[in-house]
Amino acid sequence: MAALDSSAINPLLTPYKMGKFNLSHRVVLAPLTRQRSYNNVPQPHAVLYYSQRTTRGGLLIAEATGVSDTAQGYPHTPGIWTKEQVEAWKPIVDAVHAKGGIFFCQIWHVGRVSDSSYQPNGEAPISSTDKPLTPQIRSNGIDVAQFTPPRRLKTEEIPLIVNDFRLAARNAIEAGFDGVEIHGAHGYLLEQFMKDKVNDRTDKYGGSLENRCRFPLEVVEAVVNEVGAERVGIRLSPYAEYAESGDSNPEALGLYMVNALNKYGILYCHMVEPRMKTVGEKVECPHSLVPMRKAFNGTFIVAGGYDREDGIKAIAEHRADLVAYGRWFLANPDLPKRFALNAPLNKYNRQTFYIPDPVIGYTDYPFLE
Numbered sequence: 001m002a003a004l005d006s007s008a009i010n011p012l013l014t015p016y017k018m019g020k021f022n023l024s025h026r027v028v029l030a031p032l033t034r035q036r037s038y039n040n041v042p043q044p045h046a047v048l049y050y051s052q053r054t055t056r057g058g059l060l061i062a063e064a065t066g067v068s069d070t071a072q073g074y075p076h077t078p079g080i081w082t083k084e085q086v087e088a089w090k091p092i093v094d095a096v097h098a099k100g101g102i103f104f105c106q107i108w109h110v111g112r113v114s115d116s117s118y119q120p121n122g123e124a125p126i127s128s129t130d131k132p133l134t135p136q137i138r139s140n141g142i143d144v145a146q147f148t149p150p151r152r153l154k155t156e157e158i159p160l161i162v163n164d165f166r167l168a169a170r171n172a173i174e175a176g177f178d179g180v181e182i183h184g185a186h187g188y189l190l191e192q193f194m195k196d197k198v199n200d201r202t203d204k205y206g207g208s209l210e211n212r213c214r215f216p217l218e219v220v221e222a223v224v225n226e227v228g229a230e231r232v233g234i235r236l237s238p239y240a241e242y243a244e245s246g247d248s249n250p251e252a253l254g255l256y257m258v259n260a261l262n263k264y265g266i267l268y269c270h271m272v273e274p275r276m277k278t279v280g281e282k283v284e285c286p287h288s289l290v291p292m293r294k295a296f297n298g299t300f301i302v303a304g305g306y307d308r309e310d311g312i313k314a315i316a317e318h319r320a321d322l323v324a325y326g327r328w329f330l331a332n333p334d335l336p337k338r339f340a341l342n343a344p345l346n347k348y349n350r351q352t353f354y355i356p357d358p359v360i361g362y363t364d365y366p367f368l369e
């Protein structure tokens with residue numbers, strides 16, 4: 001087959017051993033929220049969506065999945081804290097496994113990127129802070145999202161949230177996932193602790209870099225103890241400024257985290273490129289993830305604005321072990337094959353990224369003939 005013929009010269013199509021997982025290529029499905037899990041329950045149409053994007057020995061990361069009933073901030077995002085949700089994930093995971101894929105679940109808490117309508121009893125969302133988030137333009141570029149001012153978590157409540165992540169990880173394994181990716185990126189709860197433009201605490205979870213990283217690292221430790229380091233990855237975006245979550249020294253933050261993660265021996269670190277400073281926009285910038293890549297002992301996955309050529313270069317220059325593709329994989333279910341053949345790509349349609357339709361913009365992107 002032509003797909004295999006090209007592999008000798010295309011680093012993206014070379015095999016890679018990630019812990020106990022034998023990957024047949026380096027093209028990873030990035031976590032992509034699709035808002036088609038009605039009432040936070042994964043739906044049967046996700047079976048087709050994920051299985052379309054599965055290759056034998058390919059790594060897929062599932063969309064951000066809520067760890068508890070306080071974790072949501074968007075309509076129809078899936079969860080993994082109830083029995084019903086765990087059962088609903090099973091046929092989706094089975095379909096990926098039936099085609100030989102390796103499937104990780106991204107476990108998530110939005111923190112203050114929420115409003116009271118998503119919260120139990122209409123309460124305020126929780127965060128590291130009580131600083132409100134100013135209204136943000138939604139990713140469709142038209143609508144404006146409003147947020148309820150958050151409630152600052154008390155010091156003694158933080159172990160409860162750590163426990164939610166632990167239980168979600170256990171549930172993900174129960175659902176059949178091969179592992180979990182802790183969502184520590186994009187301005188959500190873990191970043192609201194890590195980043196000094198948000199975190200204004202004065203307890204042991206605020207102030208110094210060490211203190212700001214304490215909660216995310218407690219989550220890592222709890223999840224590692226629950227499911228084993230060989231099943232745990234994390235996503236970080238030290239340079240991103242989504243949802244007003246910037247940091248005054250992103251490189252120091254990224255380096256501190258990877259060095260701390262090394263102590264737990266987790267499987268992978270998945271970092272978002274500095275050029276993805278704002279949602280959906282790629283900006284040229286002088287920063288690079290190379291210092292973090294060099295410091296981290298496990299598998300290093302990069303994401304953010306990659307195309308085929310760029311991905312080939314990142315692997316060839318050893319700047320990454322794997323490259324995660326978001327929008328191109330969303331629109332091209334057979335992306336690894338297209339990269340192998342250097343075939344043209346379907347364009348993605350932003351208007352259908354987050355609509356609840358079970359087919360349109362979801363499972364109807366065409367495959368190569």
Ligand SMILES: Cc1cc2nc3c(=O)[nH]c(=O)nc-3n(C[C@H](O)[C@H](O)[C@H](O)COP(=O)(O)O)c2cc1C
Nearest residue numbers: 030031032033063064303304305306325326327353
């Ligand atoms: C529709 C859509 C949904 C996304 N959902 C998530 C998500 O659930 N979790 C996450 O960490 N990133 C999410 N992202 C970010 C992507 O994983 C990826 O980092 C981003 O799209 C940049 O990569 P790309 O240039 O290959 O698209 C999302 C992006 C898009 C376009």
